[in-house]
Every structure is written in structure tokens, then in C-alpha cells.
Amino acid sequence: MSALLPSTKISSGVIDNCPNESNPNQSNYDGDEQGDTCDWDDDNDGVIDNLDPQDNNEFICGDSDLDNCDDCSSGSFDILDDCLNFTIGDINNDNNVNVIDVVILVGFILGESTPTDDNLIASDINSDNTLNVLDVVILINDILNP
8 A cells, every 4th residue: 555645634535635735626637646736747748737738638738849749749748759640530540530430439439449559549539538429429520521
């Protein structure tokens, strides 16, 4: 069992994940022991929140090297390998976003196949870190209305 930081109990009986700062909803995007209020890097992408344009999205942190690719496109800060070599929605990486990608995405959601890390990034159309029917709806809409 890991050692917990000094903490206090809040009214619901849950241990306060930011005992020294007000954090009434106990938000904790990255699921570590620190709540977002006292966590300097909420999404664990390696960029501190006050410099991160989307501190609850590990795939977006800015483009410090000005190469037109987000420095966190891999899920963590890495300016040497920050350009995705695929298009969001092109799940099978065949340079076409089409119904085949929809079928593959549905298979991932139903557990019929397991996505690779690149598949996960290309499949999470709305970038909410969850593959679900919303990604399917957005992907179909993108295909029908390019």
C-alpha cells in the first residue's frame, strides 16, 4: 500500500486529495494522488498547467519547436517525435477516412479487437480519452460532410 500524503476527510467520507487547497469536487484528471487543484501537471504530459493550453488533454500542450505539430501529440511532451504520422479518423492508416474506419472503431468499442496506441489516438475523434458511440457519430458525420 502506498503512503498517502497528509490529508483530511471531507463530508462524503472521501480523503481530500488537496488538503491544503480548496478542491470541493475532488477533480483528478490523471488519477494520481494529487487533485487537479494542487497538481502542477493535471494530465501528466510533462508540461506544467500554467504553460499548457489544455491541461486536461495529454495530447495537446503547444508547439514550442514551431514545426506545426503539437509537442504532446504522442501523449507526453516530446519535440523530437511530435508529428503524428496519421490522420485522426484514419484508423487503419490507409490515407482514407471511410466506412472501413467506422467498422474498425465499432470493433474496438465492442471489444472485438484491441487497438494499438496509434489506433487509440486516431480513433478518439473528440479527444475525450474514451472510445464510444460519440466517436462513431462524429466520424460518420465527418465522412458524410467532408
